[in-house]
Amino acid sequence: MKIVIDAMGGDNAPEEIIKGAIMAVNEFGVDIILVGDEVKIKSEVEKYQIKDKNKVTIVHASEIITNDESPTMAIRRKKHSSMVVGLKMLKEGYADAFISAGSTGALLAGGLFIVGRIDGIDRPCLAPIIPGEKGNFMLLDAGANAECKPRNILQFAIMGDVYSKKVLGKQNPKVGLVNIGVEEEKGTEFVKQSYALLKQSELNFIGNIEPRDIPKGECDIVLADGFVGNVILKLYEGVAQTIFDVLKREIYSSFLNKLGGFLLKPVFKKFKTDFDYTEYGGAILLGVKNVLIKAHGSSNAKAIKNAVKQAVNCINGNVVEIISQEIKNMNILE
Amino acid sequence: MKIVIDAMGGDNAPEEIIKGAIMAVNEFGVDIILVGDEVKIKSEVEKYQIKDKNKVTIVHASEIITNDESPTMAIRRKKHSSMVVGLKMLKEGYADAFISAGSTGALLAGGLFIVGRIDGIDRPCLAPIIPGEKGNFMLLDAGANAECKPRNILQFAIMGDVYSKKVLGKQNPKVGLVNIGVEEEKGTEFVKQSYALLKQSELNFIGNIEPRDIPKGECDIVLADGFVGNVILKLYEGVAQTIFDVLKREIYSSFLNKLGGFLLKPVFKKFKTDFDYTEYGGAILLGVKNVLIKAHGSSNAKAIKNAVKQAVNCINGNVVEIISQEIKNMNILE
Numbered sequence: 001m002k003i004v005i006d007a008m009g010g011d012n013a014p015e016e017i018i019k020g021a022i023m024a025v026n027e028f029g030v031d032i033i034l035v036g037d038e039v040k041i042k043s044e045v046e047k048y049q050i051k052d053k054n055k056v057t058i059v060h061a062s063e064i065i066t067n068d069e070s071p072t073m074a075i076r077r078k079k080h081s082s083m084v085v086g087l088k089m090l091k092e093g094y095a096d097a098f099i100s101a102g103s104t105g106a107l108l109a110g111g112l113f114i115v116g117r118i119d120g121i122d123r124p125c126l127a128p129i130i131p132g133e134k135g136n137f138m139l140l141d142a143g144a145n146a147e148c149k150p151r152n153i154l155q156f157a158i159m160g161d162v163y164s165k166k167v168l169g170k171q172n173p174k175v176g177l178v179n180i181g182v183e184e185e186k187g188t189e190f191v192k193q194s195y196a197l198l199k200q201s202e203l204n205f206i207g208n209i210e211p212r213d214i215p216k217g218e219c220d221i222v223l224a225d226g227f228v229g230n231v232i233l234k235l236y237e238g239v240a241q242t243i244f245d246v247l248k249r250e251i252y253s254s255f256l257n258k259l260g261g262f263l264l265k266p267v268f269k270k271f272k273t274d275f276d277y278t279e280y281g282g283a284i285l286l287g288v289k290n291v292l293i294k295a296h297g298s299s300n301a302k303a304i305k306n307a308v309k310q311a312v313n314c315i316n317g318n319v320v321e322i323i324s325q326e327i328k329n330m331n332i333l334e
Numbered sequence: 335m336k337i338v339i340d341a342m343g344g345d346n347a348p349e350e351i352i353k354g355a356i357m358a359v360n361e362f363g364v365d366i367i368l369v370g371d372e373v374k375i376k377s378e379v380e381k382y383q384i385k386d387k388n389k390v391t392i393v394h395a396s397e398i399i400t401n402d403e404s405p406t407m408a409i410r411r412k413k414h415s416s417m418v419v420g421l422k423m424l425k426e427g428y429a430d431a432f433i434s435a436g437s438t439g440a441l442l443a444g445g446l447f448i449v450g451r452i453d454g455i456d457r458p459c460l461a462p463i464i465p466g467e468k469g470n471f472m473l474l475d476a477g478a479n480a481e482c483k484p485r486n487i488l489q490f491a492i493m494g495d496v497y498s499k500k501v502l503g504k505q506n507p508k509v510g511l512v513n514i515g516v517e518e519e520k521g522t523e524f525v526k527q528s529y530a531l532l533k534q535s536e537l538n539f540i541g542n543i544e545p546r547d548i549p550k551g552e553c554d555i556v557l558a559d560g561f562v563g564n565v566i567l568k569l570y571e572g573v574a575q576t577i578f579d580v581l582k583r584e585i586y587s588s589f590l591n592k593l594g595g596f597l598l599k600p601v602f603k604k605f606k607t608d609f610d611y612t613e614y615g616g617a618i619l620l621g622v623k624n625v626l627i628k629a630h631g632s633s634n635a636k637a638i639k640n641a642v643k644q645a646v647n648c649i650n651g652n653v654v655e656i657i658s659q660e661i662k663n664m665n666i667l668e
Contacts, residue, residue, distance in 0.1 A: 133576050143514060146522045180477060180564040188480045188561055211565045212572035227522055228565055230514040231545045235566060238546035239573040242467050246608070250601040260597025267584040267591055274580070 003311050004095040007036035008064045008082040009102020011298045017101060018044040020304025025055045027305065028312060033057045033095055036064075036082040061085040064102075067297075071105030075113055083107065087114040090290050097291035097311035099282065101299040108144050111288040118320065120327040123148070124287030125156045125226070126294060127163065128233060129280040132217020138164060139222045142283060143230035150193040153177070153223055157203055158330060159286040159323050160221040166317030167310070173220035176209030178228055183208070190225065198223075240275065278303035281310030286323065291315055337645050338429040341370035342398045342416040343436020345632045351435060352378040354638025359389045361639065362646060367391045367429055370398070370416040395419040398436075401631075405439030409447055417441065421448040424624050431625035431645035433616065435633040442478050445622040452654065454661040457482070458621030459490045459560070460628060461497065462567060463614040466551020472498060473556045476617060477564035484527040487511070487557055491537055492664060493620040493657050494555040500651030501644070507554035510543030512562055517542070524559070532557075574609065612637035615644030620657065625649055 005021050007014045014036060021032045022045065029052075034041050038060040050056055063081040065074040078084055083102055087110040090098045098115075100107050104126070111124055118124075125141035140156040141148065157175050164173035177195055179187045184195055186208065198205040209219050214232065224232060251261035261268075273279070281303070282295035291314040295307045314320075339355050341348045348370060355366045356379065363386075368375050372394040384390060397415035399408040412418055417436055421444045424432045432449075434441050438460070445458055452458075459475035474490040475482065491509050498507035511529055513521045518529055520542065532539040543553050548566065558566060585595035595602075607613070615637070616629035625648040629641045648654075 133580060146514060146520075178565065180480060180561055180568075186480075191480075191561075211568035212575075214569060215572045215576035227514055227525075228562060231512065231562055231565060232569060234514075234545035235548060235569050236573055238549045239570055240577060241546075242549035243574060243577055243605075246467060246605060247601065250604060251598065253601075256597050257601055260594045260601070263590050263594025264585065264598060267581065267587075267594070270584060271577075271580060 001312065001315055002031040002033060002095040003097045003099065003308055004033045004035060004086040004089050005304070005308075006082045006086050006098070006100035006102055007034045007041050008061070009100040010295065011101075012300060013101065014040055014044055016299065016301045017304050019048065020299070020301035021308065022048045022050055022056065023301055023305040024308035026051050028309060029055070030308060030312060031055045031057070032308070033059055033089065035059045035061050035086040035089070037062070059085060059089070065106045067103045071103060071109040074103070074106050075109040083110055084114065087111075090292075091115050096315050097293065099293045099295055099304070099307045099311060101282075101295035101297055101304070104143065104294055107285065107292065107294050111285045111292050115288045115290050115292060118287055118289055118324050118327060120324075120331050121155055121287040123152045123155070124285050125152070125159070126283045127160060127286050128283035129168070130233070130236065131275045131280070132215050134217040135220075136168070136280060137214075137217050137220050137222050139224070139229055139233060140286065141224065141226040141229045142233045143226045144285070145226040147227070148190070148225035150190060150197050153194040153225070154197045154201060155287070155327065157198060157201070157205075157221060157223055158326050160223075161203055162322045162326060163284065163286060163314075163319055164220050166319050166322060167313045170220050172204050174218070175203045175205045175221040175223065176207065176219035178211060178214070178222060178224040178232065179208035180210070181208065182210060194223070279306060281307040284310070284314065290320060335646065335649055336365040336367060336429040337431045337433065337642055338367045338369055338420040338423050339638070339642075340416045340420050340432070340434035340436055341368045341375050342395070343434040344629065345435075346634060347435065348374050348378055350633065350635045351638050353382065354633070354635035355642065356382045356384055356390070357635055357639040358642035360385050362643060363389070364642060364646060365389045365391070366642070367393055367423065369393045369395050369420040369423070371396070393419060393423070399440045401437045405437060405443040406447075408437070408440050409443040417444055418448065421445075424626075425449050430649050431627065433627045433629055433638070433641045433645060435616075435629035435631055435638070438477065438628055441619065441626065441628050445619045445626050449622045449624050449626060452621055452623055452658050452661060454658075454665045455489055455621040457486045457489070458619050459486070459493070460617045461494060461620050462617035463502070464567070464570065465609045465614070466549050468551040469554075470502070470614060471548075471551050471554050471556050473558070473563055473567060474620065475558065475560040475563045476567045477560045478619070479560040481561070482524070482559035484524060484531050487528040487559070488531045488535060489621070489661065491532060491535070491539075491555060491557055492660050494557075495537055496656045496660060497618065497620060497653055498554050500653050500656060501647045504554050506538050508552070509537045509539045509555040509557065510541065510553035512545060512548070512556060512558040512566065513542035514544070515542065516544060528557070613640060615641040618644070618648065624654060
């Protein structure tokens with residue numbers, strides 16, 4: 001099993017990316033291909049003990065795609081970027097999965113133009129795993145398609161169902177549709193039509209889910225168009241971050257507060273672990289012909305290591321193949 | 335100044351509603367008209383000391399509109415409901431503002447069909463005040479219109495601007511448009527067209543705001559269509575609630591944690607006060623011909639008291655009249 005990693009993408013590249021990649025090699029025994037500036041990668045790799053050096057390959061790529069450039073243009077023009085080189089290796093069968101903490105837009109464009117969609121899938125979607133109170137859940141689409149059709153939502157749900165079963169080991173994942181009320185007749189035309197399609201499907205569709213209930217984690221697959229999904233993803237992070245920033249500032253404001261904060265350290269730590277996105281790897285791009293994982297832009301080594309684990313689980317679970325089959329069955333039924 | 339209050343609406347009606355109304359009479363010296371079941375209201379009112387009993391009037395209404403019925407049907411058919419009776423008194427000039435913690439949908443329908451829109455306003459919007467890290471902000475539309483046009487967004491912004499200046503006392507409120515990226519070209523067609531309209535306006539438009547940054551409270555007026563706005567409102571509440579539930583559970587899990595929790599009590603308390611929605615009254619329905627306030631469904635007495643204060647400020651600030659004038663000017667300019 002070979003996994004290509006974009007060594008140059010993300011806020012902490014290449015240091016943390018390479019560190020995480022090597023942790024994965026040592027822990028999971030996978031083969032890793034690091035793509036990017038050869039000199040920089042080599043000097044980082046040499047810092048670590050590697051159990052089996054044969055498992056690490058470096059492939060040179062002279063360019064980097066940044067977050068500031070047009071994703072589609074960048075994918076088309078920067079043929080020597082770590083992202084394009086890595087995706088081409090995947091496409092051509094030199095690897096089984098690709099991971100990048102770089103530009104989300106570029107990864108989406110590369111997924112479409114270089115790797116290609118699964119037959120029958122109209123739109124791939126971005127699906128991060130998000131920690132909730134009673135368990136993690138998948139959010140689809142978290143931002144690949146700002147505008148969607150009801151048919152896309154149904155396909156997202158089918159893909160999320162396969163992933164939840166095969167990678168997250170959930171038996172009969174609950175599927176919920178984000179809406180501004182639980183009643184069937186609530187929301188926009190788009191949401192109502194999506195509801196009708198989901199209701200007819202064989203999925204374990206539990207109906208509408210109100211945004212207030214999303215953090216409870218009672219629903220395994222949370223569906224929304226890419227605009228709403230992205231709002232949910234970012235607001236979730238923002239509210240949690242703000243609460244902890246404010247608490248932290250207050251805790252440091254007096255001696256007694258500091259003492260209280262010290263005593264509660266295990267609580268905050270447990271909380272941080274339970275709600276730590278780095279535990280879950282990255283967001284998978286579902287609907288393309290290979291395993292593509294978008295790690296968080298601020299990924300540290302642990303997040304990258306867990307993204308590799310996620311990729312391994314996707315490959316072992318035959319996620320792409322099963323999705324292809326499910327979509328074929330769905331289209332035959334239509 | 336006379337304010338009608340729906341004594342029967344909300345999870346804690348009529349007890350907390352009436353308690354809050356009387357607190358408002360005693361503190362602010364306003365005249366209050368309590369609408370609902372006369373017998374129940376009387377027996378509640380008698381529990382309290384009222385400085386000037388002349389300031390409390392009870393108007394009987396035999397029906398109640400619940401959250402489970404169709405709002406439009408309920409408003410049309412339940413002529414004797416506390417909501418319809420109250421709104422009619424407002425419409426006919428017997429009062430200056432109306433407050434209800436009951437069905438949001440019914441209040442919106444009643445606002446449209448009984449009170450009526452301000453000339454030139456296509457769609458009224460629901461605008462709660464939400465606490466953020468650096469200050470509170472207004473969210474429009476928080477759920478009145480699941481589907482909007484760019485023109486509606488511009489009108490919401492103008493109404494929010496008037497309210498922020500006249501009621502919240504903000505000099506030059508910053509207006510931000512919720513989008514999945516800060517760049518002008520991001521998002522759906524609807525968001526891009528709304529951006530263009532806002533950019534041409536005389537508002538202090540600061541561009542797109544990413545959901546991650548909303549809780550920081552750096553933007554005074556946060557604009558979105560009613561679907562996205564409602565998602566933001568409910569997720570904001572849900573994430574904060576979940577974090578505090580989890581922290582609370584952990585704090586009670588061991589003696590040292592409890593001690594730490596005890597020492598941090600002032601921190602949690604300050605946090606609760608800073609982020610307490612009951613401090614801000616309710617969500618105003620902007621764009622109708624009178625002051626209409628939707629208090630939170632779970633409002634306690636304090637929330638109702640503050641909603642009365644908010645109504646007083648709206649009346650004193652001539653919010654409805656100034657909005658009418660601004661919209662007239664806008665339409666003349668077109």
